[in-house]
Amino acid sequence: MDNIWIGLIGSLLALDTTIVFQFLVSQPLVTASVLGWLMGDLQLGIQVGFYLQLLWLRNIPVGGAIVPEGNVAAIVTTCLVLRYHSDMVYFNSVMVLAVIYGVAISYLGGEIVVMYRKFNVNLLNWVLNGLKRVKLLPLNLAPFGSILVYFTVMFILIYISVTVGDVLFKQISNIPVAWDDYFRFGLVAILGIGVGLVVSLYKQKDDRFLLAIGFLLGGIIFLIK
Amino acid sequence: MRNQKKLPILTGLGVFLRSFFIQSVWNYRSLLSVGFAYCLIPIASRLYRNQEERVAFLKRQMSFFNAHPYFASYALGAISRVEEEKPSDPDLVERFKNALIGPLGAIGDQLFWGTIKPGCILLAMIGVLLIDHLHLLIGYFILMLICYNVPHLLIRSIGIQVGYREGLEVYKLLKSERFNKYRLIYRVLGAISLGFVIGFSIPQYGQINPVLAAVFGLSIFGSYVFHRWKHSFYRNTLIIITAAILIGVITENI
Numbered sequence: 001m002d003n004i005w006i007g008l009i010g011s012l013l014a015l016d017t018t019i020v021f022q023f024l025v026s027q028p029l030v031t032a033s034v035l036g037w038l039m040g041d042l043q044l045g046i047q048v049g050f051y052l053q054l055l056w057l058r059n060i061p062v063g064g065a066i067v068p069e070g071n072v073a074a075i076v077t078t079c080l081v082l083r084y085h086s087d088m089v090y091f092n093s094v095m096v097l098a099v100i101y102g103v104a105i106s107y108l109g110g111e112i113v114v115m116y117r118k119f120n121v122n123l124l125n126w127v128l129n130g131l132k133r134v135k136l137l138p139l140n141l142a143p144f145g146s147i148l149v150y151f152t153v154m155f156i157l158i159y160i161s162v163t164v165g166d167v168l169f170k171q172i173s174n175i176p177v178a179w180d181d182y183f184r185f186g187l188v189a190i191l192g193i194g195v196g197l198v199v200s201l202y203k204q205k206d207d208r209f210l211l212a213i214g215f216l217l218g219g220i221i222f223l224i225k
Numbered sequence: 226m227r228n229q230k231k232l233p234i235l236t237g238l239g240v241f242l243r244s245f246f247i248q249s250v251w252n253y254r255s256l257l258s259v260g261f262a263y264c265l266i267p268i269a270s271r272l273y274r275n276q277e278e279r280v281a282f283l284k285r286q287m288s289f290f291n292a293h294p295y296f297a298s299y300a301l302g303a304i305s306r307v308e309e310e311k312p313s314d315p316d317l318v319e320r321f322k323n324a325l326i327g328p329l330g331a332i333g334d335q336l337f338w339g340t341i342k343p344g345c346i347l348l349a350m351i352g353v354l355l356i357d358h359l360h361l362l363i364g365y366f367i368l369m370l371i372c373y374n375v376p377h378l379l380i381r382s383i384g385i386q387v388g389y390r391e392g393l394e395v396y397k398l399l400k401s402e403r404f405n406k407y408r409l410i411y412r413v414l415g416a417i418s419l420g421f422v423i424g425f426s427i428p429q430y431g432q433i434n435p436v437l438a439a440v441f442g443l444s445i446f447g448s449y450v451f452h453r454w455k456h457s458f459y460r461n462t463l464i465i466i467t468a469a470i471l472i473g474v475i476t477e478n479i
Contacts, residue, residue: 033363053350143250182473188469211417214423
């Protein structure tokens with residue numbers, strides 16, 4: 001799939017993060033699955049989404065909080081893993097390196113959101129000036145203008161990130177295949193980091209009991225399965 | 226008779242559909258104000274025939290405002306009602322809006338971002354661990370999205386009607402205890418699901434290599450402690466991943 005299409009689909013899904021709807025389709029589990037399906041490997045897409053999801057689940061987009069753009073990171077990471085895993089020979093290496101790359105992109109995404117919100121002050125002024133002149137058109141158009149700006153900026157970010165990622169990840173074949181086993185530990189850590197972040201959402205006394213029930217259930221079902 | 230009053234369906238639908246765009250012009254000066262005024266355009270059209278009056282109404286909505294995007298619908302409904310009654314105190318609308326910011330933000334953030342969202346996502350993750358059939362898994366994901374979006378859409382639509390019905394009295398309904406039973410359901414589901422992911426993954430990794438299971442446990446602990454101690458998500462993530470890879474290099478070469 002062409003980088004332009006990935007940018008378009010990614011930025012469309014990114015709108016759901018905070019700008020419009022907020023139906024949850026921008027969550028990495030959904031985003032990575034959609035991209036996996038479009039790129040011809042739904043199962044791998046779901047697997048990537050599974051590892052990424054918890055890293056950004058704890059982010060709460062309240063007020064002016066600047067949160068890492070997990071959605072954009074998921075798009076870039078999924079795309080790179082699907083392209084460069086080389087029939088799973090380099091799955092662990094590509095996955096870990098793509099997540100690290102994705103985390104860096106999520107930082108950039110967060111910073112871009114700050115700039116975008118500053119830009120929106122211009123739209124606010126435009127709307128206020130319109131109302132002063134007894135005109136409603138600016139108020140009617142401002143949301144769509146803002147959406148278009150966000151979409152464009154995210155498109156550029158995803159397009160550049162995937163293009164630069166292509167250049168970097170082409171070098172993956174230079175990594176000895178045996179090293180992929182070391183990276184497996186990093187991959188396990190990614191899930192662990194996510195779990196550790198989300199655990200802090202469940203810190204009431206009752207939650208510990210519920211976590212323990214879930215833990216036992218998980219262990220038992222694993223043994224049965 | 227106050228509580229019998231309902232917003233006309235088409236006007237309510239107009240506000241509801243526009244409410245999906247409430248955060249689209251979020252900015253650092255007035256936060257949600259542009260989106261809020263944009264949502265109220267159908268109300269302005271209903272209440273006032275001439276453009277000057279409509280604009281004056283919308284100008285009043287352009288002051289600083291913030292709320293949880295779904296729960297803002299309560300404010301949209303309530304402001305519509307208050308404006309319809311044409312209060313004699315010109316500052317009432319602004320004071321009322323300011324008074325709603327706290328409850329609308331706190332309840333919505335706790336309920337949706339802190340409970341329903343993690344609950345649904347964690348439930349979806351169990352599906353990845355247990356369901357091998359891809360079509361079934363996709364069906365399960367869709368079910369989880371429905372589990373999230375039913376309360377989401379209900380709050381958006383009911384909020385407008387309830388806000389309009391109650392007007393200035395809406396604050397009486399905006400108490401977190403009212404939503405406790407919903408919070409409880411999703412919190413239980415979320416906590417059990419998270420425990421499940423841990424309980425399932427540890428033996429799964431242990432079967433491949435016991436050190437992997439240990440690294441998984443250590444990274445959970447490290448991430449939890451690091452996050453409480455220092456909040457840098459980026460640095461903590463990088464440190465733990467690097468440490469895990471180093472453990473891999475050391476143990477695989479012994």
